[in-house]
Amino acid sequence: KLLNMMDDPRHQRIRQLVTKGFTPKRITRLRADLEAITGSTLDSVAPEPGRRGSCDLVTDVAAELPLQAICLLLGAPGEDRHALCEWVDITSSDFSDEVPSSVRAEASASLFQYGQRLIRDRTADPQDDLLSVVIHGELPDQDPPRLDETEVAMFWSLLFTAGAETTRKAIATGIWELSKSPEQFEALRADRSLMPAAVEEIVRWTTPSVYKRRTATRDTVLGGQQIRAGDKVVVWEMSANRDEAIFDAPFEFRIDRAPNNHVGFGHGPHFCLGANLARLEVDVMLDAVLDRWHHIEATGEPTYTRTNRLSGLRTLPIAFTDIAPPAD
Incomplete structure (x- = not known):
């Protein structure tokens, strides 16, 4: 099973193992x-100096940092x-994409x-990366104490997909939304103490x-709704993040x-x-864009993931x- 589809107590034991690779020290070390x-x-x-630049915000800019960051964290060669990324895009595409x-x-x-090959390399030759932590870490009160190759490969697929795909979308959408709100863009440029709230x-x-x-494992009542064991339950985080009972003006983008x-x-x-890690990536990319980019505007229609x-x-x-920084 994938970690995000697993129940306690095994979920908690594996999570404790994986968390060792996400310590604040390890994440902070990635900042440079x-x-x-x-x-x-x-x-x-x-x-060229003095000229307007153009690119695709998603594929040329937002995709690169999460991709290279997750490669660094997991120990995958950056050139791969x-x-x-192409495998992740195809795997996570919707059936309506005609793939x-x-x-x-x-x-x-x-x-x-690919993950299996990398896992075999790290099994034989551990490195200072998250994959090595997961491969060689031991689970308390478990026999065998370590995850097998298939379990680690499932973890690899989950983390690479989640790490590369979701943060890419957050970075791209964040920059675009700020570009549509010049007052907020300039406020953040002038006062970086607003960055944590903006992220x-x-x-x-x-x-x-x-x-x-x-899938419900037992009968229960939630919000007045009867749920039976075996019923399928969907939690809509997108809806929760627009809940008028929780947020003031939830359909407005407010960096403060x-x-x-x-x-x-x-x-x-x-x-x-x-x-x-996701927060750090968004912070670092936004910080650099605020230092360098001005007058951002869309030159064509956006396309969205069809899923x-x-x-x-x-x-x-x-x-x-x-406005590129001066050369050293």
Whole structure:
């Protein structure tokens, strides 16, 4: 089973093991690398001095940081990131995308098999990465004490998909929403102390993971609704993040929203393991864009992911003015 589809007590034991790879120290250590990746990404689309630049906000900019970050965290070679991204995109696409089921199955198998090869490498030669932590960590009171190769490969597929796909959408949508609200863009540019609240509002507004589907294990009553054991239950996080009973003006994008009790990272025992990494990635990318980009505008119509599972932009052509930092 995937970790996000698993119940306690095994879920909690495995989560405790995986959490060792998401310590604040390990995540903070990534910041310099993330800043370097972001600078290189913005340099790659920078125009000639004094000229307007153009790029696709999603594929050229927002996709790069999460992809390279998750490769760093898991120990996958960065040069493989584009093949990995393509497999993730195909695997998570909706059937309405006219992607043949055979192509989807092949992409899913390729991602899984890539993970298996990397797992075998790390089993024989552990490195300072999350995959090695998961492979060689031991579960308390379990026999055998370690996850088997299939379980680790399932974890790999889950984390790579979640880490690359959802944060990409949050970054792209966040920059786009700010570009449509020049007052908020300039307020954030002038006062970076607003950044933590802005990041939380971007997660609430975007809600890349739209819902969770579960099967009730026993009879219960929830919100006056009778639920029987075996019933399918869907929790719509996108709806919860627009709840008028919780949020003031929930259909407005406000970077100073407080309180902001969103469920963009889930809630409870299954709260997103990578939440702090996602926050850091959005923070780093926004910080760099605020330093360099001015007058961002869409030059074409956006396209969206055609699935109700993961929500967000697929492509968005933009133009911008880049004020690149001075050379060292």
